[in-house]
Amino acid sequence: MNKKRKRCAVLLLPILFPSWAIAAANVEELLVTGSYSETQRDNISSSITVLNRTDISALNKSHLVDVLRTVPGLLIEEQGGAGGLVSISLRGGESNFTVVMIDGVQLNDPTNTRGGSFDFGNLGIDSVERIEIVRGAQSTIYGSDALSGVINIITTQPKAGHQQTLSADIGEYGYRRNSIALRGVENGFGYSLQLGRRDSGEPVNGSRQQSDDINAGLSWTPTKHQKIALNYRTSDGELNSYPEQSGGPNKAENDDLYRSEYQGTSLGAAWTLQLTSLWQSNLHYSLYEREESFDSPGIAPYMNVPPYFADAEFERKNLRWVNRIGGEQLWLHAGLERREEYGRSDGAADFGAIIPAPSPLPPLTANIVLIPLSFELDRASKAAFIELNTRLASDTLLQFGARHDKPEELDTEEIYKFGVKQDFDNGFSVSANWGQGFKLPSFFALGDSLTGNPDLKPETAENWDIGAEWRSNQHFISLSYFNNHFENLITFDDANFTNINSDAVDTSGAEWLWTWQPHQLLSIQLDATYTDIDAEDPELKLTGRPQVKGGLSSRWQVSGSFSMNADYRYTGKQFAGSQHTGSGTTESLKSYTTLDLAAAWQVIPQLTLTAALENALNEGFENAVGFPGEPRLLRVGINFSFE
Template identity: 25%
Template sequence: MTKFLLLLSAAAIAASADAQTVPAADAADVVVTATRVAQPASEIGQAVTVIDRAEIERRQTVVVSDLLATTPGVTVTRNGTLGALTGVRIRGAESDQTLVVIDGVRVNDPASTGGGFDFGNLLASSVERIEVLRGPNSVPWGSQAIGGVVNIITAAPAEGLQARANAEYGYADSMFASAGISGAKGPVSGSLTGGYLRTDGISSAAGGTERDGYRQYGATGRLGVEFAPGIGLDLRGYFADSRVELDGFPAPDYVLADTADYGKTQEIYGYAGLHANVADGRFNNRVAFTIADINRDTYEPAFGAEPSFLGRGRSERYEYQGDFRPLDQVRVVAGVERENSRFNDGFTYADTGITSVYGQLIVKPLDILTLTGGVRNDDHENFGNHTTFGANAALALRTGTTVRASYGEGFKAPTLYQLFSDYGNRGLDPETARNFDIGVEQAFLADRARVGVTYFNRRTRNQIDFRDCSPTEQATAGSICVDRPFGVYDNVARAEADGVEVSLALRPVDPLTLTANYSYIHTENRSIGANFGNVLARRPEQTTSVNADYRFAVGLSIGGTVSLVGDSFDDAANATRLDGYALASIRAEMPITDQVALYGRVDNLTDARYETVAGYGNYGRAAYGGVRLRLK
């Protein structure tokens, strides 16, 4: 705590007394994740955090999960080195229950055990904006949006020609470079961003000595063509090829240790859509086809040159969405979707499909009040129909007070692995969740200060978990455990979470920006059995993050981030404790010309040793420096 106070004091240095308003969630800010259409943030009753490109560059972010780890209600775990398996949990939900969307494409992996998304390979070089919605939101987003939604939006072209690039070098012989160009002229617009990262990394095993390296190259692109005013074609693409060295559990001890294992992942995401906005923008239509194709291979050279594990996941979606405004105070958003998904793990091939229809009504009975309600029905080929509901309200008073309240339901269809693998169970029911929250945000000091508090309560039912099969079950005719000596997936888990999220934004003087957030998340295992009442694994009860940035008159910017993460447990039995930790980083950027700037940072300033997953290490103190180029 002493270190924390000293670092915070150093980060919060202030100088001149010029005033500037705090960036706030006012009518000028637009959010798309809540209802899948653009809305002013003042009309949204759900909890959404927005991270823009300016913040990404100010924090000198390379990996998106590093930013998410300092977001209210979010915790992040990583199995060691950069590029290793990384999970993001929102409000105590499982990491597999976070829906991830990149440029309109749902990118959760159908071939992974729980259908989750691995954030280990998601870099920030092409990201223009991140929206994090906390809580279930299945009405607009469907299956998998049971814990929350992370919506990644890459750079959209603007009129004229723009270019940006950066290159940096640092700890563990790390090199990161990216470059992007975008522009629009007449009816045609386009953008292209490419990036490359390589590093020697660290040993993923906390007790190991051999570094586990990582490499990725990738690109994102957009192309838009307007055939007529309001009518056009949108194409978007994402490609990433990654390789990470892994530590395993070698004989004879079968404990985590240095090995020569490695993994390869190739991700291809695509979007092709047509839009038609007619009736002076009162009736907007969109039809689209999206694809997510993920290939994963794990190699153990000690056992041969062929992959020891492979995963081939692919999902294809066909969707229509309409956005109709019959009156200025009334908005109807509705759509129909069809998703086909398949997986192959080298032993089992399976596919399935789901057809969905949803509708949302957004009403403004008063200029300061927005009410939203919606319903969705999903018809899954294997478990039938499921209906979810959601509603929220936002009251934006002219006193600078905004009150938000929401109720949301979520469901998550069983994954193909959980249904059809050697451990599968075709009788599974979908996981379900419901969440309600209420919050208030208040602006002070002529909008130079803003504070927000949100309370939430979350319940999960029919959670799918892996369980062992007893000899009696294996011998009982009709039991799902027949011929399953190693266990089976079943609807066995229930969980609860409730807590408080607090946020603060200050700009007491023109050059200084200070933001902070605190989250208290109490989780509890409500499954009948030995672990009833225990804290859910890898969910610290308390987290805090503070960011401070100051810009001098000469253009030099300095800043710092301090994060505190409380104790947690690594297992459902609460037998293995993960100690809490404090992390601090400092950063600086100095413009050389209007187009060129030098920057640098030191992460984990105090060289703290900590684990987010038992047995897996994390980076100690590490320094990086680079150059940034912007052309407009």
């Protein structure tokens, strides 16, 4: 063991962590993800992880993606600091194979060049009250895009009584974050409001993001048989970074930056009506809108990625009607859904950057050759679905789901899902799941005027997993094995300069989690993920997906008012693509480790002071070719709550 590893071990011994790991064993927890209606964890056979506000606060991370990094099965791909792209691969699938939602409203944007993957760098952390991650194909519930799983981020919700919270966090390199939150419930009415502002600072040269968020929620229970809920969120911000695959601060030929301004709005409205003791009906409407203007300097020497710019907008409307019929031993979900999507992008690429200017002409005008990069598309789809759930006995759960989707101008998609879970008296349980999924081609892949292909087929998935859990007073152990088969993956064909459906890809692996609480003031978690990727094309190397990742997290409640935390993460070797040499290359990035330390002191019940030291050992590493990871960052914060 080298000196750096020894220092890690010594630092970890006295600083022990996570309350959130114990929450994974809470079988009575009500979930809103992975099922058509709110239900207990025991009523879902899929592999699920839940992080609540206590868990998130205990970790005390500066970015939401660093919280998600602690979850088994989630693989993070980054491009430098806070201004760079941050995407997540679930169980080795493409980043756009995971549905990402806020309060049940889907955020995936099919107009972007990543085919609809979500940039997690755009999300603040203060408004997040709960995160639910469901693994495996979930298209029978969520339709297109849910080939690998679902991540549902739930913001500040109404709470009994009235509560007001003020928080602020400052750190090195210009880091700033502050928020105010109000919420309460009285006489059947509930409200929540959260205002937040964040500035990442610039710990990584050229990479910075600033944003403002507003989250609001209303709930009304006019009678004991019905409930109405509204959720609204808007976020606007701006960012700059070195262009993706440009070689970043370490290898880019020039230091011109990619710049973007964006605004996103989501609205969710739900009406739940208990018609009889055995029949509940739910009507849910959601709206998501996003606008973005960006300008990229391209990647010198511009042969593959010229300068380009665009103004894009996207809108998704979704209306779903779900009925739950039955009791505790046998129940049925059935309903209908309609989705409408519209996307537009107006932009151009300057191919004059690669054309030498004739000497008699001024270079500033001779070198401008704009090629339009624009599209405008819309589509609608209708779906009908059914799910049968039964308990053959109190300890055996069987689930079967089917869905029929009819997208306009595309073939019908019929998909199925099956799950089984068996509980035993000694705290041991086993589960098995099999499912299918599909993803409609993104608007960018279909319509981009330079690379678009209107004949693309939907991407499809078939996956299965088996898992086992054991829980006792002090231990929680979870182990699962998964296997995914993806077909018709959409990739870029260099030879024909267009998007195509390519060969199949298989991913498989295992996820392991062990939580040990030897004392009520002490808890420790170990987790590990192994992912093996096998492509039919031997030359295809999927980027941003390390074969091995894992970590050790720990919490020590030193006294009634003081706690200390540590989170040690290991990320194995991974492939990363780059264009900084003028042609596409794929390199292998070295493995690296990080250690984050945190402490909290509750001065009085209403006032808490916090401190955090991220990447405490200041280990240097790259998370993309030429893009350094963030260096050591010291932060201090204050949280004041009153009722």
